Amino acid sequence: GQQVMQIPQYQHVQEGEDFTTYCNSSTTLSNIQWYKQRPGGHPVFLIQLVKSGEVKKQKRLTFQFGEAKKNSSLHITATQTTDVGTYFCAATNAGGTSYGKLTFGQGTILTVHP
């Protein structure tokens, strides 16, 4: 079945440093979404990317979708302690019907040291 590989698994940064997490798929994706889960919480939707080469920004967060629609990244500039949590990418395959099914990456656990 479809797999989405996400790296790194863990990332420890000092407050103010940048952070990037990457997702890769061996198959072409229809779209990719990003979610954030705070410790003890539930996944919360951040953004959806649909177009090849798409770049979207939300304040300090920058999301990219690869030209081949097989990879994506999330970059946080100047991390803050409020950025702590696990960041997941979640994808649907191209050419099919997904009906509620997202394939999640393993997630990157971000720790920010003040």
Place this chain on the structure above:
Amino acid sequence: KAGVTQTPRYLIKTRGQQVTLSCSPISGHRSVSWYQQTPGQGLQFLFEYFSETQRNKGNFPGRFSGRQFSNSRSEMNVSTLELGDSALYLCASSWETQANTGELFFGEGSRLTVL
């Protein structure tokens, strides 16, 4: 506007028992999906319901089942519980009427412990 509500939030069962989890979606959302989250396997898709019909199913054994009611509320059931079923079960709702999955709104989950 109320979010996705899941009950119970926590429960403890023993092997062989069965469990029923409930999910009330955001008002107006007709699609309800269920996911299992474990430290080892991460977030895995169980099934999705829309207008009381199961439209999609993940790779879980038949012990895992679900249903949706006419008011879009959904339940999932796990029979003959195994230790490996210990997990956070997340329900998500969406406006989704089309084939490709859009934004999912997750509930806080039901944490199941099987002893």
